[in-house]
Amino acid sequence: MRLGQRFYLAEAVQGVVVTAGHFFRNMGQHIAHALGRKSARGAVTIQYPEERRPYSPRLRSLHRLVRREDGSPRCVACMMCETVCPARCIYIVAAEHPNPDIEKMPERFDIDLGKCVFCGYCVEACPEDAIRMDTGILEFSSYSRRGMIYTKEMLLSLEPVGPDGRPASPVPIPANRTV
């Protein structure tokens, strides 16, 4: 250690100069911001629920089921996603589709998001491009495990993320949040 460092006082003063510099520079920016210069920012904080960092387009967020033009699910209940899922969180019950050109459709399509690891394999595996993870929704929560299970109807109602990077559809919270 140099002599100045051994005495510590000079080093302490240098440190205080650095932090005080930050304080006064940021304070000036805050005051300029308050006085109307909105480009002045005294902090790097993103005020989360109101402001968001734009998400990457590659982000794997909450799943959605893609709809056909008539609104029915594009899914043909081939069970590829259920088979590939490493967390085994997808549960599909297949049913006969009324249209004879289409073999099957899902009677039930549940994803247990409490188990899901967001690997995206289901999206990769799907031959019909029927499941995507592009809703931009990250904030889904529940008071119980039961509430983390999202059904076919909930997944069908979701929209892809908007051009501004914000989710286009609200989080489908179950009506009774205690379940």
Add this chain to the structure above:
Amino acid sequence: MSALLDVGIVCGRAAFVIMFVLNLGGLLGWVERKQSAVMQDRIGANRAAIFGFRVLGLFHPLADALKLLTKEDFRPARADRFLFALAPFVSVFFALVAFASIPFGDTLRVGEREIPLQAVTLNVGILYVFGMLSLGVYGVMMAGWASANNYALLGGQRAAALMISSEIAIGASIMGVIMIYGSLNMQDIVRGQGQLLFGWLPAWGIVTQPLAFVIFVTAGIAATKRAPFDTPESESEIIGYFVEYSGMKAGMFMMSDFLETVVIAGMTTALFLGGWQVPWLLADGFHFPGGAALPLPHLAVVGLQLGAFVVKVCLMIFVLMLIRWTLPRFRYDQAMRLGWLGLFPLSVLNIVLTGAVLLLIGGRGP
């Protein structure tokens, strides 16, 4: 009637000091959060709102107090019931009363009456503040002992050791100031700082006793038990003497740290920053060194001096906070080494130097 008025005035002086210290201490929670945030390029707590108004997060101290008051007041099974409850009160009480003999203004004259702007006019004001500050550590030690927790005990023991090593340095650094201004009465010391050196420089303690100022502020931070001298607390290691406290009792320990910060800032102001003195402001107005003068009425002068005192205390608190959010914690042995092998010999050296200079220039200082 006159006696009643006298009692009222005394109560008013005491009320002013207690309100000043309490409100400032309460506000320090907000200051600490916001100042540290601005220093670290953050925004800081700003979510507490009343009817949608956030007012820079000023409601957060209120929300904190509400939260602390409504939390469970837990007491460990093996804790000493009486001492455990008493400790936070002792801690806060002595921190609160310590400010009493710090003068916040010169004598105010209303008609025939002369009101000293000081809660208690004491001949030995410095010793009083000093004594109250060191009595505050009893609350901390009590908390450490009564909690029946080894970590708390360790924290209390560290607090006591730190207090002793810092109080010695504080006492010895104050000696130089007392030698120069020749009094233990804080009002006299502040009055002495109104004189001018070389005809233009106010003889504030920081000018006449720069070394003592550095020692006093360093030891003062140690006396408040806040970073970089928060070894009694050591959040990451022993959590501290208040580890078993919850609810408002824990809040009172936090509060007493803030109050001690205010007291140290007030003491530094009174001893080294000229107290209520405004440079070149005498009892009848400004007398600038160039010869220019600006006469002012008595009330304006007293108001200016009161304002100067408050501004100086706030400035000093700002500096203490700046240091607290800049420097990392000293290890326990480093804090002890600094107190006993650094500050104490330096303050003794300061006494010797001051004495030699006073002897050379003959008699008392400026």
